[in-house]
Amino acid sequence: MSRKKYYITTPIYYINDVPHIGHAYTTVAADIMARYKRLCGYDVFFLTGTDEHGQKVEEAASKQGIHPKELADKMVYRFTDLWKTLNISNTGFIRTTEERHKKVVQHIFKKAYENGDIYLGEYEDWYCIPCESYFTEFQLKDGMCPDCLRKPERLKEESYFFKLSHYTHRLLEFLDNNKDFIMPEIRYNEVYSFVKGGLRDLSVSRTSFSWGIKVPMKEKHIVYVWFDALANYLTGIGFQEDKGCFESFWPCDMHLIGKDILRFHAVYWPCFLMSLGIEPPHHVFAHGWWTIEGQKMSKSLGNVIDPNDVVATYGVDEFRFFLFREVPFGLDGDFSKQAIIHRINSDLANDFGNLVSRSVTMISKFLRGKIENPETRNSADEEFEAGIRQFIREYHQSMDVLSFYKALQNVFDITSIMNKYIDSEAPWKLAKEGDKRVKTVMYNLWNGLRLLALILFPFMPHKSQKIWDAIGIKDPIEKAKFDYEENFYHREDISEITKINPIFPRIEQ
Numbered sequence: 001m002s003r004k005k006y007y008i009t010t011p012i013y014y015i016n017d018v019p020h021i022g023h024a025y026t027t028v029a030a031d032i033m034a035r036y037k038r039l040c041g042y043d044v045f046f047l048t049g050t051d052e053h054g055q056k057v058e059e060a061a062s063k064q065g066i067h068p069k070e071l072a073d074k075m076v077y078r079f080t081d082l083w084k085t086l087n088i089s090n091t092g093f094i095r096t097t098e099e100r101h102k103k104v105v106q107h108i109f110k111k112a113y114e115n116g117d118i119y120l121g122e123y124e125d126w127y128c129i130p131c132e133s134y135f136t137e138f139q140l141k142d143g144m145c146p147d148c149l150r151k152p153e154r155l156k157e158e159s160y161f162f163k164l165s166h167y168t169h170r171l172l173e174f175l176d177n178n179k180d181f182i183m184p185e186i187r188y189n190e191v192y193s194f195v196k197g198g199l200r201d202l203s204v205s206r207t208s209f210s211w212g213i214k215v216p217m218k219e220k221h222i223v224y225v226w227f228d229a230l231a232n233y234l235t236g237i238g239f240q241e242d243k244g245c246f247e248s249f250w251p252c253d254m255h256l257i258g259k260d261i262l263r264f265h266a267v268y269w270p271c272f273l274m275s276l277g278i279e280p281p282h283h284v285f286a287h288g289w290w291t292i293e294g295q296k297m298s299k300s301l302g303n304v305i306d307p308n309d310v311v312a313t314y315g316v317d318e319f320r321f322f323l324f325r326e327v328p329f330g331l332d333g334d335f336s337k338q339a340i341i342h343r344i345n346s347d348l349a350n351d352f353g354n355l356v357s358r359s360v361t362m363i364s365k366f367l368r369g370k371i372e373n374p375e376t377r378n379s380a381d382e383e384f385e386a387g388i389r390q391f392i393r394e395y396h397q398s399m400d401v402l403s404f405y406k407a408l409q410n411v412f413d414i415t416s417i418m419n420k421y422i423d424s425e426a427p428w429k430l431a432k433e434g435d436k437r438v439k440t441v442m443y444n445l446w447n448g449l450r451l452l453a454l455i456l457f458p459f460m461p462h463k464s465q466k467i468w469d470a471i472g473i474k475d476p477i478e479k480a481k482f483d484y485e486e487n488f489y490h491r492e493d494i495s496e497i498t499k500i501n502p503i504f505p506r507i508e509q
Protein backbone atom coordinates (compact mmCIF):
# COMPACT_ATOMS: atom_id res chain seq x y z
CA MET A 1 0.00 0.00 0.00
CA SER A 2 1.45 3.41 -0.89
CA ARG A 3 2.06 5.78 2.00
CA LYS A 4 -0.01 8.89 2.53
CA LYS A 5 1.75 12.02 1.26
CA TYR A 6 1.98 15.48 2.75
CA TYR A 7 3.60 18.50 1.11
CA ILE A 8 4.15 21.63 3.21
CA THR A 9 6.00 24.85 2.37
CA THR A 10 7.20 28.07 3.98
CA PRO A 11 7.53 31.31 2.04
CA ILE A 12 10.95 31.71 0.51
CA TYR A 13 12.72 34.46 2.41
CA TYR A 14 14.29 37.57 0.89
CA ILE A 15 18.03 37.47 1.28
CA ASN A 16 18.50 41.24 1.46
CA ASP A 17 17.88 41.00 5.19
CA VAL A 18 18.96 38.81 8.07
CA PRO A 19 16.45 36.29 9.41
CA HIS A 20 14.34 37.41 12.36
CA ILE A 21 11.66 36.02 14.64
CA GLY A 22 8.98 36.36 11.93
CA HIS A 23 10.92 34.09 9.58
CA ALA A 24 11.59 31.65 12.40
CA TYR A 25 7.89 31.58 13.24
CA THR A 26 6.68 30.28 9.88
CA THR A 27 9.54 27.86 9.52
CA VAL A 28 9.10 26.34 12.98
CA ALA A 29 5.34 26.07 12.37
CA ALA A 30 6.01 24.15 9.16
CA ASP A 31 8.52 21.97 11.01
CA ILE A 32 5.93 21.16 13.68
CA MET A 33 3.44 20.04 11.03
CA ALA A 34 6.09 18.09 9.13
CA ARG A 35 7.17 16.22 12.28
CA TYR A 36 3.58 15.62 13.30
CA LYS A 37 2.60 14.21 9.91
CA ARG A 38 5.66 11.96 9.88
CA LEU A 39 4.61 10.60 13.27
CA CYS A 40 1.21 9.88 11.78
CA GLY A 41 2.87 7.81 9.08
CA TYR A 42 2.91 10.30 6.19
CA ASP A 43 5.62 10.63 3.63
CA VAL A 44 6.39 14.34 4.06
CA PHE A 45 8.01 16.82 1.71
CA PHE A 46 8.86 19.99 3.60
CA LEU A 47 10.19 22.80 1.42
CA THR A 48 11.76 26.10 2.39
CA GLY A 49 14.24 28.39 0.65
CA THR A 50 15.32 31.87 -0.32
CA ASP A 51 13.93 34.50 -2.67
CA GLU A 52 16.98 35.98 -4.35
CA HIS A 53 15.76 38.13 -7.25
CA GLY A 54 14.17 41.55 -7.56
CA GLN A 55 14.83 45.21 -7.14
CA LYS A 56 15.23 45.10 -3.35
CA VAL A 57 18.04 42.57 -3.62
CA GLU A 58 19.63 44.48 -6.49
CA GLU A 59 19.61 47.66 -4.42
CA ALA A 60 20.92 46.00 -1.26
CA ALA A 61 23.79 44.49 -3.25
CA SER A 62 24.63 47.75 -4.96
CA LYS A 63 24.81 49.50 -1.57
CA GLN A 64 27.47 46.99 -0.57
CA GLY A 65 29.19 47.32 -3.96
CA ILE A 66 28.76 43.64 -4.80
CA HIS A 67 26.86 41.58 -7.36
CA PRO A 68 23.39 40.45 -6.20
CA LYS A 69 24.37 36.80 -6.56
CA GLU A 70 27.36 37.41 -4.31
CA LEU A 71 25.05 38.94 -1.73
CA ALA A 72 22.74 35.95 -2.01
CA ASP A 73 25.61 33.47 -1.63
CA LYS A 74 26.69 35.27 1.52
CA MET A 75 23.24 35.63 3.03
CA VAL A 76 21.77 32.22 2.29
CA TYR A 77 23.89 30.74 5.11
CA ARG A 78 22.24 33.04 7.60
CA PHE A 79 19.05 31.15 6.86
CA THR A 80 20.39 27.62 6.51
CA ASP A 81 22.46 28.02 9.71
CA LEU A 82 19.44 29.27 11.61
CA TRP A 83 17.38 26.32 10.39
CA LYS A 84 20.03 23.98 11.79
CA THR A 85 19.97 25.81 15.10
CA LEU A 86 16.19 25.62 15.24
CA ASN A 87 16.26 21.90 14.45
CA ILE A 88 14.27 22.31 11.23
CA SER A 89 13.68 19.04 9.41
CA ASN A 90 13.13 20.33 5.87
CA THR A 91 13.48 17.88 3.00
CA GLY A 92 14.11 20.45 0.30
CA PHE A 93 15.74 23.86 0.02
CA ILE A 94 15.32 26.08 -2.99
CA ARG A 95 17.16 29.20 -4.11
CA THR A 96 15.46 31.12 -6.90
CA THR A 97 18.84 31.73 -8.57
CA GLU A 98 19.24 28.01 -9.28
CA GLU A 99 19.23 26.91 -12.93
CA ARG A 100 16.42 24.38 -12.32
CA HIS A 101 14.20 27.23 -11.14
CA LYS A 102 15.02 29.52 -14.05
CA LYS A 103 13.95 26.75 -16.42
CA VAL A 104 10.64 26.28 -14.63
CA VAL A 105 9.85 30.00 -14.51
CA GLN A 106 10.62 30.52 -18.20
CA HIS A 107 8.65 27.43 -19.11
CA ILE A 108 5.50 28.42 -17.24
CA PHE A 109 5.69 32.06 -18.34
CA LYS A 110 5.84 30.90 -21.96
CA LYS A 111 3.07 28.41 -21.45
CA ALA A 112 0.71 31.00 -19.94
CA TYR A 113 1.61 33.31 -22.88
CA GLU A 114 0.86 30.59 -25.40
CA ASN A 115 -2.42 29.88 -23.66
CA GLY A 116 -3.37 33.52 -24.23
CA ASP A 117 -3.22 34.48 -20.53
CA ILE A 118 -0.19 36.75 -20.83
CA TYR A 119 -0.09 39.71 -23.23
CA LEU A 120 2.18 42.70 -23.84
CA GLY A 121 0.87 46.12 -22.80
CA GLU A 122 1.89 49.32 -21.04
CA TYR A 123 1.63 49.96 -17.38
CA GLU A 124 1.52 53.16 -15.41
CA ASP A 125 0.81 53.47 -11.74
CA TRP A 126 2.20 54.09 -8.26
CA TYR A 127 4.96 51.61 -7.47
CA CYS A 128 6.31 50.82 -4.02
CA ILE A 129 9.86 49.53 -4.34
CA PRO A 130 10.16 47.83 -0.92
CA CYS A 131 6.84 46.01 -1.47
CA GLU A 132 7.53 45.41 -5.17
CA SER A 133 3.90 46.24 -5.88
CA TYR A 134 1.92 48.68 -7.95
CA PHE A 135 -0.99 50.53 -6.39
CA THR A 136 -3.78 52.63 -7.88
CA GLU A 137 -4.32 56.18 -6.66
CA PHE A 138 -7.39 54.87 -4.87
CA GLN A 139 -5.45 52.20 -2.98
CA LEU A 140 -2.82 54.60 -1.56
CA LYS A 141 -3.18 55.74 2.04
CA ASP A 142 -2.69 59.52 2.15
CA GLY A 143 -0.45 59.20 -0.87
CA MET A 144 1.64 56.47 0.75
CA CYS A 145 1.96 52.74 0.14
CA PRO A 146 -0.97 51.06 1.94
CA ASP A 147 1.25 48.20 3.13
CA CYS A 148 4.44 49.85 4.41
CA LEU A 149 3.40 53.52 4.42
CA ARG A 150 6.44 54.58 2.42
CA LYS A 151 6.36 56.96 -0.54
CA PRO A 152 5.65 55.20 -3.84
CA GLU A 153 7.04 56.30 -7.22
CA ARG A 154 5.07 56.98 -10.38
CA LEU A 155 6.24 54.38 -12.90
CA LYS A 156 5.36 53.76 -16.52
CA GLU A 157 6.74 50.82 -18.41
CA GLU A 158 6.08 48.37 -21.16
CA SER A 159 4.98 45.26 -19.40
CA TYR A 160 3.58 41.82 -19.87
CA PHE A 161 0.26 41.34 -18.15
CA PHE A 162 -1.42 38.28 -16.76
CA LYS A 163 -5.15 38.26 -17.53
CA LEU A 164 -6.19 38.01 -13.93
CA SER A 165 -9.50 39.69 -14.76
CA HIS A 166 -10.50 36.57 -16.71
CA TYR A 167 -10.18 34.49 -13.61
CA THR A 168 -12.49 36.39 -11.27
CA HIS A 169 -15.37 33.99 -11.74
CA ARG A 170 -13.31 30.83 -11.81
CA LEU A 171 -11.56 31.84 -8.62
CA LEU A 172 -14.83 32.72 -6.90
CA GLU A 173 -16.23 29.38 -7.91
CA PHE A 174 -13.11 27.68 -6.59
CA LEU A 175 -13.43 29.57 -3.28
CA ASP A 176 -17.10 28.66 -3.02
CA ASN A 177 -16.27 25.01 -3.44
CA ASN A 178 -13.24 25.03 -1.17
CA LYS A 179 -14.16 26.91 1.98
CA ASP A 180 -11.06 25.65 3.76
CA PHE A 181 -8.68 26.68 0.97
CA ILE A 182 -7.75 29.75 3.02
CA MET A 183 -7.28 29.40 6.79
CA PRO A 184 -8.19 30.80 9.26
CA GLU A 185 -11.72 31.70 8.19
CA ILE A 186 -11.27 35.43 8.73
CA ARG A 187 -8.60 35.42 6.00
CA TYR A 188 -10.89 33.47 3.68
CA ASN A 189 -13.52 36.16 4.08
CA GLU A 190 -11.02 38.93 3.35
CA VAL A 191 -9.87 37.29 0.15
CA TYR A 192 -13.39 36.43 -0.89
CA SER A 193 -14.59 40.01 -0.74
CA PHE A 194 -11.43 41.22 -2.51
CA VAL A 195 -12.04 38.82 -5.40
CA LYS A 196 -15.73 39.63 -5.47
CA GLY A 197 -14.79 43.27 -6.16
CA GLY A 198 -13.31 42.05 -9.49
CA LEU A 199 -9.69 41.32 -10.34
CA ARG A 200 -7.49 43.60 -12.44
CA ASP A 201 -4.90 42.28 -14.86
CA LEU A 202 -1.53 41.94 -13.22
CA SER A 203 1.75 43.25 -14.50
CA VAL A 204 4.12 40.28 -14.57
CA SER A 205 7.30 41.72 -16.06
CA ARG A 206 9.58 44.66 -15.38
CA THR A 207 12.06 46.59 -17.48
CA SER A 208 13.24 49.02 -14.80
CA PHE A 209 15.90 46.71 -13.34
CA SER A 210 17.77 43.65 -14.46
CA TRP A 211 18.25 41.28 -11.51
CA GLY A 212 15.90 38.44 -12.25
CA ILE A 213 14.83 35.80 -14.72
CA LYS A 214 14.47 36.99 -18.30
CA VAL A 215 11.13 36.73 -20.08
CA PRO A 216 11.78 34.11 -22.77
CA MET A 217 9.94 36.03 -25.51
CA LYS A 218 11.60 39.40 -24.90
CA GLU A 219 14.79 39.43 -22.92
CA LYS A 220 14.80 43.06 -21.84
CA HIS A 221 11.85 42.10 -19.62
CA ILE A 222 12.44 40.53 -16.24
CA VAL A 223 9.80 38.21 -14.81
CA TYR A 224 7.92 39.87 -11.94
CA VAL A 225 9.48 38.75 -8.67
CA TRP A 226 6.25 37.23 -7.33
CA PHE A 227 5.63 35.20 -10.48
CA ASP A 228 9.19 33.94 -10.10
CA ALA A 229 8.91 33.37 -6.33
CA LEU A 230 5.61 31.50 -6.30
CA ALA A 231 6.90 29.06 -8.89
CA ASN A 232 9.41 27.83 -6.28
CA TYR A 233 6.68 25.57 -4.93
CA LEU A 234 6.72 23.70 -8.25
CA THR A 235 10.49 23.67 -8.78
CA GLY A 236 11.14 22.51 -5.23
CA ILE A 237 9.44 19.15 -5.75
CA GLY A 238 10.92 18.47 -9.16
CA PHE A 239 8.39 19.98 -11.60
CA GLN A 240 9.74 19.01 -15.05
CA GLU A 241 12.85 17.39 -13.57
CA ASP A 242 11.43 14.60 -11.45
CA LYS A 243 7.97 13.71 -12.66
CA GLY A 244 7.49 10.99 -10.06
CA CYS A 245 8.22 13.28 -7.13
CA PHE A 246 6.14 16.11 -8.53
CA GLU A 247 3.15 13.95 -9.27
CA SER A 248 3.16 12.28 -5.93
CA PHE A 249 3.39 15.52 -3.91
CA TRP A 250 1.34 18.00 -5.93
CA PRO A 251 -1.18 19.53 -5.13
CA CYS A 252 0.58 21.04 -2.18
CA ASP A 253 -1.23 20.33 1.07
CA MET A 254 -0.24 23.45 2.95
CA HIS A 255 1.37 26.76 2.06
CA LEU A 256 2.21 28.43 5.38
CA ILE A 257 2.60 32.19 5.09
CA GLY A 258 2.25 35.44 7.02
CA LYS A 259 -0.94 37.46 6.60
CA ASP A 260 0.87 40.17 4.59
CA ILE A 261 1.48 37.89 1.63
CA LEU A 262 -1.94 36.29 1.48
CA ARG A 263 -3.11 37.92 -1.73
CA PHE A 264 -0.14 36.61 -3.67
CA HIS A 265 -0.79 33.07 -2.47
CA ALA A 266 -4.56 32.96 -2.38
CA VAL A 267 -5.41 35.07 -5.44
CA TYR A 268 -2.55 35.25 -7.94
CA TRP A 269 -1.11 31.80 -7.36
CA PRO A 270 -4.25 29.72 -7.94
CA CYS A 271 -4.99 31.77 -11.09
CA PHE A 272 -1.47 31.20 -12.47
CA LEU A 273 -1.91 27.51 -11.79
CA MET A 274 -5.35 27.39 -13.42
CA SER A 275 -3.85 28.97 -16.51
CA LEU A 276 -1.20 26.23 -16.59
CA GLY A 277 -3.77 23.48 -16.08
CA ILE A 278 -2.27 22.61 -12.69
CA GLU A 279 -4.52 21.98 -9.70
CA PRO A 280 -4.35 24.70 -6.99
CA PRO A 281 -2.94 23.82 -3.55
CA HIS A 282 -5.27 22.37 -0.93
CA HIS A 283 -4.70 24.99 1.79
CA VAL A 284 -3.05 28.33 2.41
CA PHE A 285 -2.72 29.22 6.09
CA ALA A 286 -1.93 32.86 6.93
CA HIS A 287 -0.56 33.46 10.41
CA GLY A 288 -0.39 36.69 12.37
CA TRP A 289 2.53 38.99 13.05
CA TRP A 290 4.78 39.41 16.07
CA THR A 291 5.34 42.76 17.67
CA ILE A 292 8.22 43.28 20.08
CA GLU A 293 7.46 44.55 23.56
CA GLY A 294 4.31 46.11 22.12
CA GLN A 295 5.97 47.75 19.13
CA LYS A 296 6.19 46.94 15.45
CA MET A 297 9.50 45.21 14.74
CA SER A 298 11.66 47.39 12.52
CA LYS A 299 15.27 48.06 11.73
CA SER A 300 14.86 51.76 12.42
CA LEU A 301 13.53 51.08 15.93
CA GLY A 302 16.44 48.69 16.44
CA ASN A 303 14.16 46.08 18.00
CA VAL A 304 14.56 43.27 15.48
CA ILE A 305 14.81 39.99 17.35
CA ASP A 306 17.52 37.60 16.20
CA PRO A 307 16.28 34.07 16.90
CA ASN A 308 19.89 32.96 17.46
CA ASP A 309 20.05 35.20 20.53
CA VAL A 310 16.78 33.89 21.94
CA VAL A 311 17.95 30.31 21.49
CA ALA A 312 21.29 31.08 23.13
CA THR A 313 19.53 32.57 26.16
CA TYR A 314 16.52 30.30 26.64
CA GLY A 315 17.15 27.16 24.60
CA VAL A 316 15.83 26.02 21.25
CA ASP A 317 12.88 23.93 22.42
CA GLU A 318 11.84 26.62 24.88
CA PHE A 319 11.77 29.14 22.02
CA ARG A 320 9.80 26.79 19.77
CA PHE A 321 7.35 26.11 22.58
CA PHE A 322 6.91 29.77 23.42
CA LEU A 323 6.06 30.78 19.85
CA PHE A 324 3.10 28.42 19.73
CA ARG A 325 1.97 28.47 23.34
CA GLU A 326 1.85 32.21 23.72
CA VAL A 327 -0.68 33.05 20.98
CA PRO A 328 -3.17 31.02 18.96
CA PHE A 329 -1.67 30.42 15.53
CA GLY A 330 -3.33 32.85 13.15
CA LEU A 331 -3.51 35.81 15.56
CA ASP A 332 -0.90 38.49 16.22
CA GLY A 333 1.39 38.10 19.21
CA ASP A 334 3.78 40.11 21.31
CA PHE A 335 7.27 38.95 22.11
CA SER A 336 8.85 40.04 25.35
CA LYS A 337 11.51 38.76 27.72
CA GLN A 338 8.97 38.64 30.54
CA ALA A 339 6.52 36.59 28.48
CA ILE A 340 9.03 33.91 27.51
CA ILE A 341 10.39 33.61 31.06
CA HIS A 342 6.86 33.32 32.39
CA ARG A 343 6.01 30.53 29.94
CA ILE A 344 9.17 28.60 30.73
CA ASN A 345 8.75 28.89 34.48
CA SER A 346 5.05 28.36 34.84
CA ASP A 347 4.17 25.93 32.03
CA LEU A 348 7.39 24.02 31.64
CA ALA A 349 9.31 24.10 34.91
CA ASN A 350 6.38 24.09 37.35
CA ASP A 351 3.60 22.07 35.78
CA PHE A 352 5.20 19.78 33.34
CA GLY A 353 8.77 19.51 34.61
CA ASN A 354 7.58 18.72 38.13
CA LEU A 355 5.38 15.94 36.88
CA VAL A 356 8.23 14.36 34.94
CA SER A 357 10.72 14.45 37.79
CA ARG A 358 8.15 13.42 40.38
CA SER A 359 7.09 10.39 38.34
CA VAL A 360 10.58 9.29 37.41
CA THR A 361 11.75 9.62 41.02
CA MET A 362 8.87 7.45 42.23
CA ILE A 363 9.48 4.78 39.60
CA SER A 364 13.12 4.60 40.54
CA LYS A 365 12.34 4.55 44.25
CA PHE A 366 9.30 2.28 44.46
CA LEU A 367 10.08 -0.16 41.65
CA ARG A 368 13.85 0.15 41.72
CA GLY A 369 13.67 1.57 38.21
CA LYS A 370 11.95 -1.44 36.67
CA ILE A 371 8.59 -0.90 34.99
CA GLU A 372 6.39 -3.98 35.01
CA ASN A 373 3.15 -4.91 33.34
CA PRO A 374 0.13 -3.80 35.34
CA GLU A 375 -1.53 -6.65 37.18
CA THR A 376 -4.88 -5.26 38.22
CA ARG A 377 -6.92 -2.29 37.05
CA ASN A 378 -9.61 -0.47 38.93
CA SER A 379 -12.02 2.31 38.01
CA ALA A 380 -9.46 5.04 38.80
CA ASP A 381 -7.11 3.51 36.22
CA GLU A 382 -9.90 3.29 33.68
CA GLU A 383 -10.85 6.89 34.22
CA PHE A 384 -7.21 7.92 33.94
CA GLU A 385 -6.83 6.05 30.68
CA ALA A 386 -10.10 7.40 29.24
CA GLY A 387 -9.05 10.96 30.11
CA ILE A 388 -5.73 10.63 28.36
CA ARG A 389 -7.29 9.04 25.30
CA GLN A 390 -9.83 11.85 25.09
CA PHE A 391 -7.20 14.59 25.21
CA ILE A 392 -5.03 12.85 22.67
CA ARG A 393 -8.02 12.63 20.36
CA GLU A 394 -8.57 16.37 20.81
CA TYR A 395 -4.88 16.96 20.19
CA HIS A 396 -5.16 15.29 16.78
CA GLN A 397 -8.22 17.35 15.89
CA SER A 398 -6.34 20.53 16.78
CA MET A 399 -3.18 19.56 14.94
CA ASP A 400 -5.19 18.84 11.82
CA VAL A 401 -6.32 22.46 11.66
CA LEU A 402 -3.01 23.91 12.91
CA SER A 403 -4.47 24.95 16.26
CA PHE A 404 -1.13 24.53 17.95
CA TYR A 405 -2.18 26.52 20.98
CA LYS A 406 -5.04 24.12 21.68
CA ALA A 407 -2.89 21.09 20.97
CA LEU A 408 -0.42 22.32 23.59
CA GLN A 409 -3.28 22.91 25.98
CA ASN A 410 -3.98 19.16 25.74
CA VAL A 411 -0.47 18.50 27.01
CA PHE A 412 -1.35 20.46 30.14
CA ASP A 413 -4.74 18.79 30.42
CA ILE A 414 -2.98 15.43 30.51
CA THR A 415 -0.41 16.79 32.95
CA SER A 416 -3.22 17.76 35.26
CA ILE A 417 -4.93 14.35 34.97
CA MET A 418 -1.62 12.74 35.88
CA ASN A 419 -1.02 15.01 38.85
CA LYS A 420 -4.51 14.31 40.16
CA TYR A 421 -3.97 10.59 39.70
CA ILE A 422 -0.79 10.75 41.75
CA ASP A 423 -2.58 12.62 44.52
CA SER A 424 -5.58 10.29 44.61
CA GLU A 425 -3.66 7.03 44.32
CA ALA A 426 -0.89 8.10 46.73
CA PRO A 427 1.70 5.61 45.44
CA TRP A 428 4.00 6.31 48.42
CA LYS A 429 1.31 4.79 50.66
CA LEU A 430 0.91 1.76 48.40
CA ALA A 431 4.67 1.27 48.40
CA LYS A 432 4.87 1.55 52.15
CA GLU A 433 2.11 -0.98 52.60
CA GLY A 434 3.70 -3.36 50.10
CA ASP A 435 0.54 -3.17 47.94
CA LYS A 436 1.12 -4.63 44.46
CA ARG A 437 -1.07 -1.92 43.01
CA VAL A 438 1.91 0.38 43.10
CA LYS A 439 3.09 -1.38 39.93
CA THR A 440 -0.11 -0.45 38.08
CA VAL A 441 0.05 3.14 39.20
CA MET A 442 3.72 3.43 38.22
CA TYR A 443 3.01 1.79 34.90
CA ASN A 444 0.25 4.27 34.16
CA LEU A 445 2.47 7.23 35.01
CA TRP A 446 5.24 5.83 32.87
CA ASN A 447 2.81 5.35 30.00
CA GLY A 448 1.41 8.86 30.44
CA LEU A 449 4.92 10.31 30.18
CA ARG A 450 5.62 8.23 27.10
CA LEU A 451 2.51 9.63 25.40
CA LEU A 452 3.14 13.19 26.56
CA ALA A 453 6.62 13.05 25.04
CA LEU A 454 5.07 11.78 21.84
CA ILE A 455 2.54 14.56 21.45
CA LEU A 456 5.13 17.15 22.45
CA PHE A 457 7.69 15.80 20.02
CA PRO A 458 6.67 17.98 17.03
CA PHE A 459 7.12 21.08 19.22
CA MET A 460 10.08 20.11 21.37
CA PRO A 461 12.00 17.27 19.76
CA HIS A 462 15.06 17.49 22.08
CA LYS A 463 13.03 17.61 25.27
CA SER A 464 10.86 14.68 24.19
CA GLN A 465 13.97 12.67 23.56
CA LYS A 466 15.17 13.55 27.06
CA ILE A 467 11.91 12.35 28.54
CA TRP A 468 12.13 9.10 26.62
CA ASP A 469 15.71 8.67 27.79
CA ALA A 470 14.60 9.32 31.35
CA ILE A 471 11.86 6.71 31.22
CA GLY A 472 14.11 4.18 29.60
CA ILE A 473 12.54 3.97 26.14
CA LYS A 474 14.97 3.04 23.42
CA ASP A 475 14.39 4.20 19.86
CA PRO A 476 10.99 5.75 20.62
CA ILE A 477 10.24 7.25 17.24
CA GLU A 478 10.41 3.98 15.40
CA LYS A 479 8.49 2.03 17.99
CA ALA A 480 6.16 4.47 19.64
CA LYS A 481 4.27 6.03 16.75
CA PHE A 482 0.72 7.14 17.26
CA ASP A 483 -0.44 3.73 18.26
CA TYR A 484 -2.18 4.79 21.44
CA GLU A 485 -5.60 3.67 20.30
CA GLU A 486 -4.67 0.10 19.56
CA ASN A 487 -1.84 -0.11 21.95
CA PHE A 488 -2.44 2.06 24.94
CA TYR A 489 -0.74 -0.48 27.11
CA HIS A 490 2.53 -0.36 25.40
CA ARG A 491 5.48 -2.09 26.94
CA GLU A 492 8.72 -2.59 25.23
CA ASP A 493 12.35 -3.04 26.03
CA ILE A 494 12.91 -0.56 28.79
CA SER A 495 16.22 0.29 30.36
CA GLU A 496 16.45 0.87 34.05
CA ILE A 497 14.95 4.14 35.16
CA THR A 498 17.11 6.23 37.40
CA LYS A 499 16.80 9.69 38.91
CA ILE A 500 17.18 12.53 36.43
CA ASN A 501 18.31 16.10 36.35
CA PRO A 502 15.46 18.55 35.78
CA ILE A 503 14.51 18.60 32.10
CA PHE A 504 12.95 22.03 32.37
CA PRO A 505 15.01 24.08 34.82
CA ARG A 506 13.49 27.29 36.12
CA ILE A 507 14.90 30.58 34.91
CA GLU A 508 15.94 32.66 37.90
CA GLN A 509 15.66 36.40 37.28
Ligand code: MSP
Pocket residue numbers: 010011012013014021022023025026051229230232257258259260261288289290291297
Ligand atom coordinates in the same frame (compact mmCIF):
# COMPACT_ATOMS: atom_id res chain seq x y z
N1 MSP B 1 9.94 36.58 -0.50
C1 MSP B 1 8.62 36.80 -0.05
C2 MSP B 1 7.84 35.52 0.01
C3 MSP B 1 7.75 34.76 -1.28
S1 MSP B 1 6.92 33.25 -1.09
C4 MSP B 1 6.63 32.71 -2.62
C5 MSP B 1 8.62 37.45 1.33
N2 MSP B 1 9.72 37.30 2.05
S2 MSP B 1 9.99 37.96 3.47
O1 MSP B 1 11.29 37.50 3.86
O2 MSP B 1 9.80 39.36 3.43
O3 MSP B 1 8.89 37.47 4.46
C6 MSP B 1 8.70 36.15 4.72
C7 MSP B 1 7.69 35.88 5.79
O4 MSP B 1 8.05 36.47 7.02
C8 MSP B 1 6.29 36.36 5.45
O5 MSP B 1 5.40 35.26 5.59
C9 MSP B 1 6.00 37.37 6.52
O6 MSP B 1 4.66 37.34 6.91
C10 MSP B 1 6.87 36.90 7.65
N3 MSP B 1 7.12 37.97 8.61
C11 MSP B 1 7.86 39.09 8.44
N4 MSP B 1 7.79 39.84 9.59
C12 MSP B 1 6.99 39.21 10.49
C13 MSP B 1 6.61 39.44 11.83
N5 MSP B 1 6.96 40.52 12.50
N6 MSP B 1 5.88 38.48 12.46
C14 MSP B 1 5.52 37.30 11.84
N7 MSP B 1 5.87 37.07 10.59
C15 MSP B 1 6.47 38.05 9.84
O7 MSP B 1 7.62 38.04 1.71
